[in-house]
Amino acid sequence: MTSMPKPFIDKHLPKNELGLTVRNYEGVMSTLCAGCGHDSVTAALVQAFWELGLAPESAAKVSGIGCSSKTTAYFMGQSHGINCVHGRMPSVATGANAVNGDLHYIGISGDGDSLSIGFGQFAHAIRRNLNMLYIIENNGVYGLTKGQFSASADIGSTTKKGVPNEQTPIDPCIQALTLGAGFVARAFSGDKSQLVPLVKAALKHKGFAMIDVISPCVTFNDHAGSTKSYAHTYKYYHPLVHTDFVAHAEEITGQYAEDGAMRVTLHDGGELRLRKTDSDYDPRDKAQAIETLMINDGGGEIRTGLLYLNEDMPDMHAANKLPQTPLNQLPYEALNPGKAALASLQKRYR
Amino acid sequence: MKDLVETASEVRVNDFVLKIANVNGTGSASANGLLMKAIFRMGVPVVGKNLFPSNIQGLPTWYEIRLTKDAYMARSGTAEFMVAMNAETYKQDLAEVSPGGFLLYDSTWPRPDLHAREDVTAIGVPLARMCNEVFENARTRVLMKNMAYVGAVAGLTGLDVEVIKGLVNEMFGTKEHLITANMKAINLGLDYAREHYPDPLPLKVEAMDATAGHIMIDGNTAAALGCVYAGATFGAWYPITPSTSLMDGFKSFCEKFRVDKETGEKNFCIVQGEDELASVGMAIGAGWNGARAFTPTSGPGISLMSEFIGFAYYGEVPVVLFDVQRAGPSTGLPTRTQQCDLTLAAYASHGDTKHILLFPANPKECFEMAVQSFDLAERFQTPIFFMTDLDIGMNDWMVPELDWDDSYQPDRGKVLGKDELEAIEKFYRYEDKDGDGITYRTLPGVHPKGAYFTRGSGHNWKGGYTEDSEEYKEVVDRLVRKWKRAADFVPGPVIKRCDAPTRRAIISVGGCDGAVIEALDQLSAKGVNLNYLRVRGFPFNAEVEAFMSEHDEVFVVEQNRDGQLRTLLVNETDVNKDKLVSVLDYAGMSANPKFIVEGICAHLDELGDAA
Numbered sequence: 001m002t003s004m005p006k007p008f009i010d011k012h013l014p015k016n017e018l019g020l021t022v023r024n025y026e027g028v029m030s031t032l033c034a035g036c037g038h039d040s041v042t043a044a045l046v047q048a049f050w051e052l053g054l055a056p057e058s059a060a061k062v063s064g065i066g067c068s069s070k071t072t073a074y075f076m077g078q079s080h081g082i083n084c085v086h087g088r089m090p091s092v093a094t095g096a097n098a099v100n101g102d103l104h105y106i107g108i109s110g111d112g113d114s115l116s117i118g119f120g121q122f123a124h125a126i127r128r129n130l131n132m133l134y135i136i137e138n139n140g141v142y143g144l145t146k147g148q149f150s151a152s153a154d155i156g157s158t159t160k161k162g163v164p165n166e167q168t169p170i171d172p173c174i175q176a177l178t179l180g181a182g183f184v185a186r187a188f189s190g191d192k193s194q195l196v197p198l199v200k201a202a203l204k205h206k207g208f209a210m211i212d213v214i215s216p217c218v219t220f221n222d223h224a225g226s227t228k229s230y231a232h233t234y235k236y237y238h239p240l241v242h243t244d245f246v247a248h249a250e251e252i253t254g255q256y257a258e259d260g261a262m263r264v265t266l267h268d269g270g271e272l273r274l275r276k277t278d279s280d281y282d283p284r285d286k287a288q289a290i291e292t293l294m295i296n297d298g299g300g301e302i303r304t305g306l307l308y309l310n311e312d313m314p315d316m317h318a319a320n321k322l323p324q325t326p327l328n329q330l331p332y333e334a335l336n337p338g339k340a341a342l343a344s345l346q347k348r349y350r
Numbered sequence: 351m352k353d354l355v356e357t358a359s360e361v362r363v364n365d366f367v368l369k370i371a372n373v374n375g376t377g378s379a380s381a382n383g384l385l386m387k388a389i390f391r392m393g394v395p396v397v398g399k400n401l402f403p404s405n406i407q408g409l410p411t412w413y414e415i416r417l418t419k420d421a422y423m424a425r426s427g428t429a430e431f432m433v434a435m436n437a438e439t440y441k442q443d444l445a446e447v448s449p450g451g452f453l454l455y456d457s458t459w460p461r462p463d464l465h466a467r468e469d470v471t472a473i474g475v476p477l478a479r480m481c482n483e484v485f486e487n488a489r490t491r492v493l494m495k496n497m498a499y500v501g502a503v504a505g506l507t508g509l510d511v512e513v514i515k516g517l518v519n520e521m522f523g524t525k526e527h528l529i530t531a532n533m534k535a536i537n538l539g540l541d542y543a544r545e546h547y548p549d550p551l552p553l554k555v556e557a558m559d560a561t562a563g564h565i566m567i568d569g570n571t572a573a574a575l576g577c578v579y580a581g582a583t584f585g586a587w588y589p590i591t592p593s594t595s596l597m598d599g600f601k602s603f604c605e606k607f608r609v610d611k612e613t614g615e616k617n618f619c620i621v622q623g624e625d626e627l628a629s630v631g632m633a634i635g636a637g638w639n640g641a642r643a644f645t646p647t648s649g650p651g652i653s654l655m656s657e658f659i660g661f662a663y664y665g666e667v668p669v670v671l672f673d674v675q676r677a678g679p680s681t682g683l684p685t686r687t688q689q690c691d692l693t694l695a696a697y698a699s700h701g702d703t704k705h706i707l708l709f710p711a712n713p714k715e716c717f718e719m720a721v722q723s724f725d726l727a728e729r730f731q732t733p734i735f736f737m738t739d740l741d742i743g744m745n746d747w748m749v750p751e752l753d754w755d756d757s758y759q760p761d762r763g764k765v766l767g768k769d770e771l772e773a774i775e776k777f778y779r780y781e782d783k784d785g786d787g788i789t790y791r792t793l794p795g796v797h798p799k800g801a802y803f804t805r806g807s808g809h810n811w812k813g814g815y816t817e818d819s820e821e822y823k824e825v826v827d828r829l830v831r832k833w834k835r836a837a838d839f840v841p842g843p844v845i846k847r848c849d850a851p852t853r854r855a856i857i858s859v860g861g862c863d864g865a866v867i868e869a870l871d872q873l874s875a876k877g878v879n880l881n882y883l884r885v886r887g888f889p890f891n892a893e894v895e896a897f898m899s900e901h902d903e904v905f906v907v908e909q910n911r912d913g914q915l916r917t918l919l920v921n922e923t924d925v926n927k928d929k930l931v932s933v934l935d936y937a938g939m940s941a942n943p944k945f946i947v948e949g950i951c952a953h954l955d956e957l958g959d960a961a
Contacts, residue, residue, distance in 0.1 A: 028814075055798075057794075057797060057798040057800075072803075073803055077801060078798035078801045079794070079798070079801050080794035080795070080800075080802065080804070081801075082638055082665070083803065083805040084631065084665075084804075088628070090631075091623065091627070091628040091629075091630075091631025092631050092638070093635060094628075094635060095621075095635025095636035095637070095643060096635035096639040098584055098635075098636060098641075099583060099640070099641035100640070100795065103794055120624050121627075121628055121631070123624075124623075128621070321615055321616045322616060323615040323617055324615070327583040327617065327618070327619060327636075327641050328583070328639050330617055332759065332760055335578075335581040335608065335617060336581055337607040338754065339754040339756045341607065342753070342754045345606075349565035350391075350565055350566075
């Protein structure tokens with residue numbers, strides 16, 4: 001089997017500011033199961049990139065191993081992608097990002113990739129405040145190896161055969177919050193209207209932006225006993241904050257000033273408008289965010305939206321005082337001290 | 351107390367070993383460094399070896415300074431003058447002194463046991479008492495005791511105190527009070543020695559002119575400097591002995607040469623990874639993105655990095671790994687040297703993988719081969735292993751001054767830029783256009799036509815995912831062609847032929863070089879004449895195979911238990927393995943000629959034809 005290109009028909013489709021249609025942001029055909037939540041995330045990424053009018057080659061797609069990690073081939077075929085080893089995408093992203101911060105780094109991971117084998121790298125990429133969009137396509141189960149529990153499976157959630165999980169789940173949003181992420185969101189793959197603005201906002205956030213997307217596995221975890229099925233997620237998901245992203249191109253006028261939205265200008269351009277659906281939820285309050293996620297009200301509510309935002313932390317580039325010109329574009333002459341400097345330096349070794 | 355000259359066997363000028371036994375963490379390193387540097391400054395060639403424990407404080411540590419008028423590069427394995435500063439190891443230290451040698455100890459407390467050997471002269475100097483009388487706080491007294499033995503050694507051997515004073519001035523710069531205090535301690539030892547032992551020892555330091563144009567530098571520092579000169583901009587690492595000082599060096603050189611004085615911007619990025627897996631992953635990410643990137647580590651780190659190494663090999667991503675080898679297996683002896691990762695590195699990672707290895711023998715080669723490593727990594731788009739070891743990496747070696755050719759331009763390999771991509775119809779990442787096994791690559795963000803997908807899963811020449819047998823084989827077959835081609839690009843072997851015709855030879859590698867060269871002289875004196883080839887790269891250059899075929903018997907000298915270089919020679923050439931005789935040293939110490947001479951002589955005796 002080889003990878004299949006998608007038939008390319010873009011007649012009559014609307015074009016963005018670069019003159020590209022949404023089809024220009026697609027990749028090869030998905031080989032995931034029909035109805036997989038991950039394909040909806042792929043579609044949301046294509047849509048967000050197209051809407052933002054970003055050049056497809058300005059993205060660098062990074063992933064590890066698993067169903068989710070395969071999806072980097074399914075969007076933006078005109079950008080470079082690297083599909084490395086299981087759970088180690090954050091390190092590859094770190095090195096790539098360090099030497100060229102001008103690209104949009106899109107990391108796609110899964111609950112196995114980020115919360116088990118790659119838990120350490122996930123944590124440390126957050127600590128370094130790597131400027132990237134980090135999506136976890138979270139379905140509570142290992143798909144490619146046919147249905148073992150992952151570390152995000154809820155206690156009591158069962159396999160297809162009815163065996164319940166008895167280990168405590170790892171919540172990537174709580175982890176990201178405690179580790180210092182400046183942009184923490186949760187979404188549901190079945191709600192594109194929520195996901196697309198979150199992806200756009202995350203791409204514009206300068207720093208580590210994580211979106212944990214509940215993305216049901218139709219083959220191994222979409223049954224009555226599962227807490228990550230479509231039915232369960234539809235029933236219990238609850239947006240805490242409604243997010244709109246407005247690019248600067250369509251600068252707002254005074255007429256929206258009274259809509260009750262909190263407005264946040266992002267460092268990389270554009271404005272976020274956050275409207276609370278729960279009157280007392282403040283996405284600037286980390287302690288409240290953690291508390292809200294930790295409260296188990298018995299209803300199994302899945303709280304979604306932009307859960308936390310802090311735009312004021314220096315990203316890895318700022319912390320390391322990296323130059324304006326990316327390191328991978330510095331001329332050799334700027335890096336080599338030369339013969340005379342070497343001679344002078346060696347006085348200390350005589 | 352015995353008369354000093356009475357027990358001494360012979361006068362030895364600039365040809366003896368001064369060994370200092372210390373307690374780890376007592377600040378002896380700077381005193382010992384001072385002694386060695388002073389001898390070097392007097393124009394006398396030196397070999398310095400630090401034997402240290404995996405410990406911060408309390409365990410025994412030794413520092414060997416070999417004065418070698420003939421400019422040999424290895425340990426001699428003897429100790430003519432022991433400075434015994436560690437009561438825990440007195441017994442062992444006394445036993446180790448060569449017959450006719452000397453032992454200096456702190457006679458603040460009586461130590462009759464140290465006078466037990468008839469053939470060794472024990473010299474008491476009340477170091478602690480003198481320092482306690484002169485210096486105030488406890489830490490200062492401990493530190494100054496070290497300086498006091500420097501003075502005593504100078505007084506006993508004729509080491510020039512003015513040279514020491516010059517070094518102390520350099521060491522402390524403008525800190526006048528430290529210069530005064532240290533010189534005071536040095537003079538305590540010096541005066542005591544001159545007063546109580548007015549007749550000089552038969553072990554003498556005399557000024558020579560054999561160190562001009564040379565420096566004393568360790569291999570990790572020199573390799574770090576090579577990374578700077580190669581134009582490396584990204585380094586990731588996880589701290590591990592004995593590689594840590596490589597990144598320390600890179601950082602300090604970059605702080606000196608790569609920081610914009612006005613903006614404070616840094617033209618380099620160093621990331622301390624959460625482990626070795628992350629460190630190599632970061633270096634691979636940076637290499638994929640077009641930067642010269644590296645990670646320094648040691649054997650345990652290579653084990654952890656193995657999965658990623660296979661990825662970079664199969665995905666064809668340039669990256670340089672510095673393996674500063676230490677004794678294994680497992681945690682092994684973290685502060686002892688070995689050449690024990692040769693086979694690990696040659697075939698690192700699961701599946702069919704073969705890598706390019708470089709073997710520096712000393713810090714000068716560390717500098718030069720570090721630069722070559724980055725050129726090779728980008729030319730061949732693959733991980734390069736720079737195989738150094740603790741002995742080369744952490745000890746100061748006397749080597750010719752490092753030199754740089756300002757006309758050097760890095761070999762960035764086959765990278766298509768924006769204009770080239772614009773001009774071509776279609777780009778395929780793994781298309782062997784030139785038929786040399788090396789395909790063209792592109793960097794992210796440059797041009798949409800250059801986009802491709804780097805993957806560790808099966809892929810075809812177009813870069814697409816495949817499970818097709820023929821497509822899979824086409825790529826892995828090309829990879830091994832590419833690897834074989836590297837034999838012509840790695841540094842060639844160094845061959846030293848003896849004057850007399852011979853059918854026997856030595857093949858060795860890396861830091862064994864000094865010991866082999868000295869062993870060749872010793873063997874020649876016994877009438878055993880051998881040619882010598884030192885391997886500097888893997889895959890083996892054709893000269894290596896030709897050299898083996900022109901000899902009937904080849905001694906393969908290396909520092910590991912299993913004869914790993916021999917294994918590679920047998921595996922990767924058509925040599926008849928019966929003629930490769932292993933001569934092994936895996937005790938964890940820097941190589942000395944003794945094991946080579948004894949190993950070869952024992953073999954020849956067995957054959958019954960020791961010349």
